[in-house]
Amino acid sequence: MKLIRSFIRDGDTTTVNGKVRVPPGTVTVGTPPKYLCFEGDPVDCPDCKTTGVTRCIPPFRPYTGPDGRQVNLDGDLCICACASPPRLKALFDSMWMEFEKHEVAAMAGSSGWLAYAGHQQAISRFDQFFVAHDKQTRQPVSGFSYGLKTTALEHHDTLYDDGATAKAYAEDAQNLVLTYLVQTSMGIRP
């Protein structure tokens, strides 16, 4: 799965229904053509009733306009008088930057965007799971139901055929506890 961020253009909006106003003179894209938005371009914010400016946040790759400013992407910030900066929302999805998961994991400061875009789990730095084995045969077992518990999660499920539980993901190291393991059916292995 690739992670995608669309380019921001003039007239695009924000999470509080603001409006990006790119001054004429930069690159245009799309049909009808609209100016691409670059870091520092103005945004009208209806929430705090001021004019903010756009700010780029990771992950991004260098892509600059004629004056050297970095292009804005969906999920970038509107720095205005709001206590919590609204995020830019692209209305145009025909031009984007795409990233591999491992690439984003290596780009420092990406966690804010990942959380916003719902991808946090996709590249969390820590994952953990258990595999249940039969004590005598040492073969993985199946057909057991189990419970998993971390600080943030309590998960109940049935073991996969290879004896593994689901994976628990987290941004930091946590204790993963197998709260119970109960046989619910006979697992038959080839």
Ligand SMILES: [Zn+2]
């Ligand atoms: Zn605002």
